[in-house]
Amino acid sequence: MNKQGTFVAVATSILAMAAAGSASAAESGKFQIKAFATKVAVDGAITKVKVDQLRLPAGADTRAKDAWVPTVAAEYFFSPRVSVETICCVTQHDVRGSGPLNGAALVDNAEVIPATVTVKYHFPLSSGVKPYVGAGPAYFMVFGEKVGASARALGATKVGLSSELGAALQAGVDIPLPGKAVGLSIDVKRYFVDTTAQFRAGDRVVLETKHKLDPWVASAGVAWRF
Incomplete structure (x- = not known):
């Protein structure tokens, strides 16, 4: 099964569990805010070369550098x-x-907003610990990218990375702290999304390549439930 098929199957299962959970809900209208330290590990490999007037050498590929960022998550509970x-x-x-x-150096300072919404299903344990799984759509908005020094030396004067719609799978655990209003949270997401890079020399497209981003996003932090 390809990655899109896997996503659809998992998402369908989660939504089915969500419907069952909502039907028997004894609790609703609860909010949770999480503050995370997050590592984003991006692939960035070339999956297709559409235009190549720069004559890339055989076997040439790309990788995106990882990043550490602060992350805030907002969550609404329809049921426990x-x-x-x-x-x-x-x-x-x-x-x-x-x-x-x-x-x-091909592209510098590409900024990404990974707009993501996931439906999550929790598995409350007797200790209060809540493992969960989730799935949902993601839209990667890319902006601010600049031509790297090596690409500029080859004649490129401008670069653009396309914003694209993709999907995310998610798993994690919330761990309450006894007697406290806060808890600990660990979360891992796998995104499935591509982008197209277009390098220009003036108005002429000299290189256009499709890339697999598919980042792993691992987060750890604190959660406030209210």
Whole structure:
């Protein structure tokens, strides 16, 4: 099964559990805010070359640099087991060459807002610990990207990375602290999203490549439930 098929299957299962949980809900209208330290590990590999007037060497590829960022998540509980969550963060990544282009500076300072909404299903344990899984859509808004020094040396004067719609799978656990209004939270997401990079020399497109982003996003922090 391809990654889109896997996402659909998991999302369908989660939504089915959500419907069942809502039907028997004894609790609703609860909010939770989380503050995280987050690592974003992006792929960035080339999956397709559409235009290549720069004549890239055979085997040339790219990788995006990882980033550490603060993240805030806001969550609403429809029931003790079902919630919906959105996150807020901005990550910045440079794109560097690999293979024959190893270390080449291609794109600098690409900013990404990973607008994400997930439906989550929780598994409350007797200790109060709540593991959960989730899935939902994500829209990666990319802006601020600049031509790296190596790409500029090859004649590129402008670069653009497309904003794209994708999907996210999620798993994590919330751990309450006894007698406290706060708890600990650990969260891992896997995104499935691509982008197209277009390099221009003046008004002429000299290189256009499609890239797999598919980042892993791992977060740890504190949660406030109210």
